[in-house]
Amino acid sequence: MTAPTHAARVLLDGRSLTLHDVVRMARPPLEGVAATAALSPEAQLATEQSVRLRDRLIEGRKPIYGVTTGFGDSVTNQISPEHAAHLQRNLIRYHLNGTGPDAAADVVRATLLIRANALARGNSGIRPVVIDRLLDHLHADVLPRVPERGSLGASGDLVPLCYVASVLLGEGDVHYGKRLLPAAEAHREAGIQPLTLEAKEGLALINGTSFTTAFAVLAAHDATSIAHSAEIVTAFVSEALLGNASHFAAFLHEAKPHPGQVAVAARVSRLIADSGLSTTYEEILDATDPLFDDYRRLEQRIQDHYSVRCAPHVIGVLHDTLGWVRQWLTTEINASTDNPLFSADEERVHHGGNFYAGHVAQAMDSLKTATASVADLLDRQLALIVDPKFSRGLPANLVPPSLSGEAGLHHGFKGMQIAASAVTAEALKTAAPASVFSRSTEAHNQDKVSMGTIAARDARTVNELTSQVAAITLLAAAQAVDLRGPEQAAPWVRRVHALVRSHVPFTDGDRRMEGDIATVCELILNGSLARAAGYSSDKDTDAAAA
Incomplete structure (x- = not known):
């Protein structure tokens, strides 16, 4: 054929x-x-x-x-x-x-x-x-x-x-x-x-190692989409919290120039540019009178919580991990991985162990750890925007004020936060390394094994879980932007918000929401979310990194 x-x-x-x-x-x-x-x-x-x-x-x-x-x-x-x-x-x-x-x-x-x-x-x-x-x-x-x-x-x-x-x-x-x-x-x-x-x-x-590496290549590709979605969610959360855009200034991140961190900060800064919701350190100072007494309590924080301020540092780890993971995987998919191997030039056969998937195992254990850390970051961001103690005026659990006539009857994103916490915990648990669990088997011939397949399958699972946390947090952040007034949001945030709303309605009362999560997960993993935010194609991303 x-x-x-x-x-x-x-x-x-x-x-x-x-x-x-x-x-x-x-x-x-x-x-x-x-x-x-x-x-x-x-x-x-x-x-x-x-x-x-x-x-x-x-x-x-x-x-x-x-x-x-x-x-x-x-x-x-x-x-x-x-x-x-x-x-x-x-x-x-x-x-x-x-x-x-x-x-x-x-x-x-x-x-x-x-x-x-x-x-x-x-x-x-x-x-x-x-x-x-x-x-x-x-x-x-x-x-x-x-x-x-x-x-x-x-x-x-x-x-x-x-x-x-x-x-x-x-x-x-x-x-x-x-x-x-x-x-x-x-x-x-x-x-x-x-x-x-x-x-x-x-x-x-x-x-x-082809089955192991198949999981790994797809996991690396999906983790790229998840990393980009985490940047977009961070931009939404910064808007929702009336956050400090100065945390993403180029000077800060070029002073600690890990490539992923620098790139994430630049992208988040682009996404929230020209916002009517986010502010800057200078604007906060301009709105704050000088202190002439011994003490006062400031009405506005001059620094956001770590889950927002340090987002480039967390997401940047994932991007930088992906950089060397792609290099290793490119080597693996272009390698002879069976045994024995025949050298036509030498007219001889070589016996060895190229079937050992140690590089893929290490790559996937590292990738799933970095990805699960992003799930934890987004879960913490979600906690800020649903809790009125931290959300700077947003209603508890993002329940719309229009429902005040039904006080106590609606719960907004309360259940969504519970779900996100559970999914995050599972992602963190699954991030435990598989490569350290080598077993001796087959009459002690295979007495040191890589566990690369388990590591790669785990990376796939952590991706699925993290995309679900990203989807829940984005849904909550989009709800928060609606409550703030989407017309005040940054232009790029408005574009992504419009995409989300074209697939998922505003939550104006308690209802089933698992379908919303699945829909936004699909937008994350098929690249629609990144494209709406002005990111380059998956092909460009993969090729540049590989």
Whole structure:
């Protein structure tokens, strides 16, 4: 089966795939032409040379791990070349023991693409047709059913990738359209031919970090959207609290020039420019008479609470973490991550541990910690604007004054704050590092493992939770801007406020609000919120950082 020729094409060579390529193919547009991928001519040649070397070495009847030996601690079992292909089929079948929910479609698509690109590097002893078949499934959207749980992140994602490899053989189940079908049936409908694997090819398919890295790439992309949303929420909260815009002055942040912090401060400053709600330190001084007595209590704070004043420092950590996370992930998606590897130039085979997902594990543990800290920041901002002790004149829980005739009957955002507190606590709990929980397994052959898959799945979960906290806080802040008078807000805040109100109404009485949260979460994660605030595209953000 060949990919459509009219689609934008990504040529895979194992070296130049970008994070943006992965995201746009994992999450194809609802309308328009989706991108496709194919082996580059150089990759085609490199993989063919690798296969020829593999076959020559097998003919020598020497032990090659996973080719003419057993796997793991069974490495001392050497088999004849005649049984090498049979060994690959058994390898796939005995790892089909995943548990938990099925991985989402975007994760499976990303896995197919990343695995194809890793093999395209030409070190794995695998025929081009096997790589083509991975891409056939991607293009036809015939997606293997892959349980999320079961990988240690070393020796690669053995269990989840076996579900991918099994489908290539015509076995197992796939998600095709809105149906769950046997792979063989979906193959007939989509015109895909099942494979018969040769020596090493089963191991090449499953012995790598592609499932872990698929979660990680998507998590990094979504965390970028969350970081931008946190800046926008901070601007709204500053407006709602009649805050001090001087906290975001360039001088302050250039005096501590962490790039993320400087950039966040500049963006928040832009968002609240020309506001009729926010103020400045100088304006506060101008409105305050000099003190000629020994003491007085100021009517207005000259400094806002930390959750507003230090927002660039907190959100900046997330941006700066994302900077090196993207670099590490770009390396990982362009790496040979199986074992053994064949060097055509040296005419030899190398045994090693490139399947170890330690860099992805560390990246995801760091990312989820930085993201959960943003959830905590936004939860604290929410607490300020719903509490009349701190909100500078806003009604308790943002209950509209028009409901005063029904005093005591309405509760505004009281329940929303409870929900945000619970979700924040879960995000903080889930941020605990997974990489420190290495276990020795498989008869102590795999005696140090990365837990990268768990870390990456956790990062996905922390993103979901943090986006929910951001959505609740933004809804509350939009309510507060309504109560202050949206016409007084900064121009960019008014634009974002209009977007929110085009999807979610003002809360003029107690009602169900879970749908509001889901709607604003979608605006955050699909980039609509950032675009309304004048941010550049996701492609520009990912490319610049990667």
